[in-house]
Amino acid sequence: MAKPTLARGMRDFLPKQVYERQYIFNIIRTTFEKYGFQPIETPVIENLSILSEKYGEEGDKLLFKVLNSGEYLSDVNENDLSAKNHSAITSKITEKGLRYDLTVPLARYVVMHRNDIVIPFKRYHIDKVWRADRPQKGRYREFYQCDADCIGSPSLLYDAECILLFDDVLNQLNVPDFIIKVNNRKILAGIAEAWDFTDQFKDFVIAIDKWDKIGEDGVIRELGNKGFSEAKIHAIQQLFRVSGSNSEKLETLKTLLLNSPTGNKGIEELEKVLDYLSGTPLNKGIIELDFSLARGLDYYTSTIFEVVLKNYAMGSIASGGRYDELTAGFGMSDMPGVGISFGAERIYDVLADLNLLPEMAASSVKVLIINFGGEEEKSAFSLLQKLHAENISSELYPSDSKIGKQFQYAEKKGIPYVITAGADEIREHVYPLKNIISGEQEKLNLESLIAKLKS
């Protein structure tokens, strides 16, 4: 018989890993709640009419598509079949797919439930998404996204709040030094406006989005290949080289974008966001204006964010931005919003690597009752139910195996206490309790036993 295997790019998690991951999700969740975000749930399976053409050509290829049920080929054209015309056939034999992110489903949700939600709609969603990407280190085909979005308000107060959320969550998680990079898409649009290459804006964004991978030289080369003149490239380089404190950067930028109304709007928005934050020192994060930040996804229209670790080589661990028209694709306009996403999988990898996850018990069980069989077993079973009634997480070993084996079970499962009550003790209503870490042992009556285990 073939050994069972996981599907490619998929993962199982052991209890200890689940507890460690829950620790991360719980901090993110409770912080989202603290800022007034509410949870929603959307299905894993969405119609492909919702998902297709939302993530670019590359994204469409990465959608997991669900085969239609029944005689799925009945409508397929014979010629397409014999020619193995994949694209024509795929559209006939699949109508559903697995969600690729939580943002497009959110847009659908807002449009469909517009009468049942409170606007501005602050929602969070922590759940799995799927991408048929080539698996590699740190990249999985099934992974969690942890998103908070606020939809239906143009207020930049929410953009400022996003920065505080990054700082609050990552500080609680004990993530090492991190930088919150901030930019505004209108500044990028402004440089294009000021230097008259608005028609090549997309090429420009695609090029600078590769900054992390190919460096400034690479970006410049790519821009040259796309036909950008030396003067334009020089202007773009100036934008990248703006330095100093955040307010110094903004002052320099103002001179660079003097002639761009769009650019000036972007500067004004950034100033407003920073002004909101001026009275509130961050816990740990450093805000850094970075005018080369682009965020590839093209639905962002204003503020954009990206959080990176200062001294650890890894892509962004959180990101987000403001968008004007998320729901326009589903026929609803005037729904500006801003949202952020924590890369929980990457955060887990960093914390695990740097040994920054808190020590977790392998289980929540507080005590194991040793099983001596016979009548003692029955008394032990009753005792177990008394502990359960007091909400003490507890177990009775299922058989009268050798004591050593029973103790081993407790050790392996990280259970700190064992109760070894033989016939005599049961008759006398005393319970010998042993701490298997310290070796400390004491005999307690039921009341003290319960008090001790509850503490």
Next chain:
Amino acid sequence: MAKPTLARGMRDFLPKQVYERQYIFNIIRTTFEKYGFQPIETPVIENLSILSEKYGEEGDKLLFKVLNSGEYLSDVNENDLSAKNHSAITSKITEKGLRYDLTVPLARYVVMHRNDIVIPFKRYHIDKVWRADRPQKGRYREFYQCDADCIGSPSLLYDAECILLFDDVLNQLNVPDFIIKVNNRKILAGIAEAWDFTDQFKDFVIAIDKWDKIGEDGVIRELGNKGFSEAKIHAIQQLFRVSGSNSEKLETLKTLLLNSPTGNKGIEELEKVLDYLSGTPLNKGIIELDFSLARGLDYYTSTIFEVVLKNYAMGSIASGGRYDELTAGFGMSDMPGVGISFGAERIYDVLADLNLLPEMAASSVKVLIINFGGEEEKSAFSLLQKLHAENISSELYPSDSKIGKQFQYAEKKGIPYVITAGADEIREHVYPLKNIISGEQEKLNLESLIAKLKS
């Protein structure tokens, strides 16, 4: 533009529904933890080699299959294509599917991680599964299962614990009167053994499994159609008609199954399970031996359970049983186990219908700070961060809209308090706090404000 829609049989959930559902999941989860079960996670996507032929022919049809990526037709035979030979083509163009339950993935998990888990392995798993069933009231294509299983021990102590788990969880959930039906597959095997129809055991089980739908007469008719003699049908009827208390039922059963070693083993096991429970009164559930209980799924080999509501017409709200060979299909034998599953979707439907869900706030937000714009807005934003630093769930309205609109936002979102601090109050460091339910209003300094909102 076409209106966006949900895929067939799929559901969205509003924040209030998510909170209500979390209330149910949390009680199930914390109770599982109390009994020593540990959480695991398995992927949504499994290889079809794992899922196929595990749920019978009908189940195979209900698997959601994921289309292979890329040129998925390249290996498909031309003749199969032109003949639209679905079964041959499907096996070539799909290799992955969505999990149909949490049990088969558990079996795979135990086999693959045998060296990393503690045996007996008490695991729970609360997550979604998918079935391409025809959607109807109370039946969804995507739904939660809440499973706890204990693998690697033949001890009937765990079977007794399953009964306590049903009782504990359903009692905490305030589910109305319920009956925990218990049987043992060996008793059904025993009646077949005693009356010499072991070769027709499957027909027998399939027939009595329909009891709820077609009643005793229907079952008898079906057995007749399957060629059961009158004498055998009479014996089966006697089994169904056994009455009295549970111990009286067992006594009657002993005479009926006098000549069946398997049947006697079943009786012995049931007695043992009941004996464990004899010292522990249930909170609310009533244990009822029901020898007509069959549980269709054929991996059960011993104790079987089914929980039904006493006075509410609905299928079972929880179920489970003991199995000897769950992992045998993946090449690992000697792994007996017992497991239960709560039908959280049905439990939600009952509690909602009977108005038994606790009153939930529409959000966890405690206070809304009214936004007066300008400098007041900046002070309000600082105040908001002070509240966040104290872990008080709070919001600042994002713009200086009319006060009425801002109050409406608080009301709609179920936020009990608002702070209305104008310029004067801010200068004097006092914060007017209003309870928008009672109308009560008071002016507090920061310290008292925080204390009040934390209480």
